[in-house]
Amino acid sequence: MEEKVFTVLDIDYVDKIGLNTIILKDVDGNLPKIAAGQFMMVGMRENNVKLLLRPYTIAEVDYKQSTVTILVEIRGAGSRRLVEECQRIMCLKESQRYVRDLPNTIRGILPLGRGWTIKDIEKGERILIVSGGAGRASVGYLREELEKKGIETYILMGMKGITKEGKKIKEEDRIYITTEDGSLGFKGRVTDHPMLEGKFDRVYACGPRGMLRALTEKIGRRAPLMEVSLDNIMLCGVGVCLCCAEKLTDGRNVRVCKEGPVFNVKELGWI
Amino acid sequence: MMRVKIGGIEFKNPVIAASGTFGYGLEYKELVDIEGLGGFVTKSITLKGREGNGYPRGVETEGGMLNAVGLQNEGVEHFIKEIWTKIKDCETEIIVSIAGSSVEEYTECARQIGEVKGIKGIEVNISCPNVKEGGMQFGRDVKMTEGVVKAIREVYKKTMIVKLSPNVTDITEIARAAEGGGADALTAINTVLGMAVDIRSQKPKLSTVTGGLSGPCIKPIALRCVWEVYNAVKIPVIGVGGIKDWQDVVEFMLAGASAVQVGMYNFAMPTVTTDIASDLEMYFTQKRIESVSELIGAMKMF
Numbered sequence: 001m002e003e004k005v006f007t008v009l010d011i012d013y014v015d016k017i018g019l020n021t022i023i024l025k026d027v028d029g030n031l032p033k034i035a036a037g038q039f040m041m042v043g044m045r046e047n048n049v050k051l052l053l054r055p056y057t058i059a060e061v062d063y064k065q066s067t068v069t070i071l072v073e074i075r076g077a078g079s080r081r082l083v084e085e086c087q088r089i090m091c092l093k094e095s096q097r098y099v100r101d102l103p104n105t106i107r108g109i110l111p112l113g114r115g116w117t118i119k120d121i122e123k124g125e126r127i128l129i130v131s132g133g134a135g136r137a138s139v140g141y142l143r144e145e146l147e148k149k150g151i152e153t154y155i156l157m158g159m160k161g162i163t164k165e166g167k168k169i170k171e172e173d174r175i176y177i178t179t180e181d182g183s184l185g186f187k188g189r190v191t192d193h194p195m196l197e198g199k200f201d202r203v204y205a206c207g208p209r210g211m212l213r214a215l216t217e218k219i220g221r222r223a224p225l226m227e228v229s230l231d232n233i234m235l236c237g238v239g240v241c242l243c244c245a246e247k248l249t250d251g252r253n254v255r256v257c258k259e260g261p262v263f264n265v266k267e268l269g270w271i
Numbered sequence: 272m273m274r275v276k277i278g279g280i281e282f283k284n285p286v287i288a289a290s291g292t293f294g295y296g297l298e299y300k301e302l303v304d305i306e307g308l309g310g311f312v313t314k315s316i317t318l319k320g321r322e323g324n325g326y327p328r329g330v331e332t333e334g335g336m337l338n339a340v341g342l343q344n345e346g347v348e349h350f351i352k353e354i355w356t357k358i359k360d361c362e363t364e365i366i367v368s369i370a371g372s373s374v375e376e377y378t379e380c381a382r383q384i385g386e387v388k389g390i391k392g393i394e395v396n397i398s399c400p401n402v403k404e405g406g407m408q409f410g411r412d413v414k415m416t417e418g419v420v421k422a423i424r425e426v427y428k429k430t431m432i433v434k435l436s437p438n439v440t441d442i443t444e445i446a447r448a449a450e451g452g453g454a455d456a457l458t459a460i461n462t463v464l465g466m467a468v469d470i471r472s473q474k475p476k477l478s479t480v481t482g483g484l485s486g487p488c489i490k491p492i493a494l495r496c497v498w499e500v501y502n503a504v505k506i507p508v509i510g511v512g513g514i515k516d517w518q519d520v521v522e523f524m525l526a527g528a529s530a531v532q533v534g535m536y537n538f539a540m541p542t543v544t545t546d547i548a549s550d551l552e553m554y555f556t557q558k559r560i561e562s563v564s565e566l567i568g569a570m571k572m573f
């Protein structure tokens with residue numbers, strides 16, 4: 001892990017699915033190697049009321065451009081400030097008044113945590129990636145890494161609903177979408193989607209705890225391997241504060257930021 | 272210029288990372304130049320391992336954070352065998368924090384630590400607000416404080432620092448009790464009791480309902496405690512609570528701190544301790560301050 005300085009390359013604030021897509025460019029231009037499922041702690045140069053960095057899944061990586069993409073859902077003061085700050089930096093850049101000085105940058109510590117287990121996948125395995133809400137951040141990079149190895153994936157993404165601007169997300173081959181309001185794809189929750197009746201060798205899932213639990217019930221018992229990524233509240237992100245602890249089936253409390261955020265559901269005792 | 276001696280330990284500068292916020296020094300290795308630190312205090316260790324409290328254990332609040340970790344650690348034996356061997360060659364001073372729920376646990380833990388060559392000192396945590404038994408109970412009672420400190424002193428001969436709780440009626444009587452029991456120095460303060468409620472779920476934000484508050488929001492409380500303790504005892508005081516930059520450190524020293532610890536701010540800015548140490552050095556040079564002692568308790572009364 002290392003601490004790096006980023007500038008904002010783009011912020012897509014019209015993503016009305018509720019997520020802000022932020023592309024951060026590493027100022028030094030030498031990103032460390034990042035595995036699918038790892039995350040970064042993101043913070044501002046100038047802290048005010050909210051001081052701590054926030055964990056975000058690394059949703060996309062572009063080593064050539066030295067950029068990482070994060071999807072930020074505004075949940076509270078910290079995430080709101082981060083989005084506002086990125087917008088401010090973008091506006092400054094667009095108005096040509098941008099100087100690459102310190103306050104106009106974003107701080108990030110990366111890569112953090114243990115990502116998805118994908119090393120041992122064999123060709124021909126049927127892989128399913130499921131996301132709920134902001135868990136969508138986990139889908140893209142994982143899928144890309146798998147496709148690089150020549151492995152096909154099925155994707156199921158659940159969201160509350162989308163608006164006109166969100167229409168660029170669409171169902172394609174092997175990509176299924178559910179919306180609670182029926183504005184796109186299957187109307188209902190991810191766990192209601194008929195595709196889950198199929199047989200999969202591995203399931204990777206990221207989303208709210210309730211969804212992960214229901215999904216484990218529904219499909220986790222049948223799949224030889226199911227992994228989930230947890231989003232416990234993290235304060236330090238590097239394993240020292242012990243606040244993000246998750247209790248495993250063997251009774252141990254482990255750190256989601258260090259031993260996770262990806263866990264085999266069998267370790268979690270949700271089955 | 273920046274050197275400071277506390278008990279038998281000489282720190283190369285007065286900036287120390289606080290217990291529970293720097294792990295065992297291993298976690299931040301990749302982000303922080305440990306040699307730039309005056310020292311660090313380990314996460315508190317107990318005689319037997321503890322699993323700590325349930326999740327959620329921490330939440331950010333205005334200008335700070337609440338935690339209710341509950342002293343999760345793998346016990347003193349594991350520390351000595353598995354951790355100490357990995358960190359003992361760090362180019363900085365390491366103080367081992369110990370905690371317990373009975374006098375016997377404290378003394379046995381201290382005795383075992385005392386047998387390890389190379390460990391120069393302990394910080395006795397009698398101020399943890401997040402455990403049902405022991406912890407802060409000791410630090411809230413004059414007799415219990417004196418009792419536990421005395422008992423540890425009998426079995427532990429190297430530097431003993433006692434960490435005080437702000438959650439008391441009069442911190443000076445606890446400070447005097449610890450001094451009377453044989454402490455070489457005092458650390459003030461541990462976290463301040465607090466709580467937070469989620470108005471949507473209408474549930475507390477911590478599994479234990481209440482927890483310990485830390486960060487810049489507690490700085491005035493910590494400063495007041497340091498000043499009161501400084502005026503009540505003769506042994507050195509280590510100031511901690513809300514420190515984020517070199518100006519804060521100077522403030523604590525003027526109020527009576529011989530050295531300082533930085534806690535929560537490590538999370539916000541992992542390099543904060545080494546940044547402060549180098550900023551402080553610059554300040555000393557500019558102001559022609561030759562030794563830390565020129566600042567300690569130098570606050571002018573109008």
Ligand SMILES: Cc1cc2nc3c(=O)[nH]c(=O)nc-3n(C[C@H](O)[C@H](O)[C@H](O)COP(=O)(O)O)c2cc1C
Pocket residue numbers: 241242289290291292314315338340342368396399434460461462484485486487489511512513514532533534535536
């Ligand atoms: C997550 C967390 C864990 C802590 N654990 C311990 C501990 O194990 N032992 C201890 O003596 N103090 C512990 N503390 C208290 C700190 O060492 C320090 O006294 C307190 O946080 C105030 O300083 P600050 O405002 O700079 O954080 C902990 C604090 C935090 C935030």
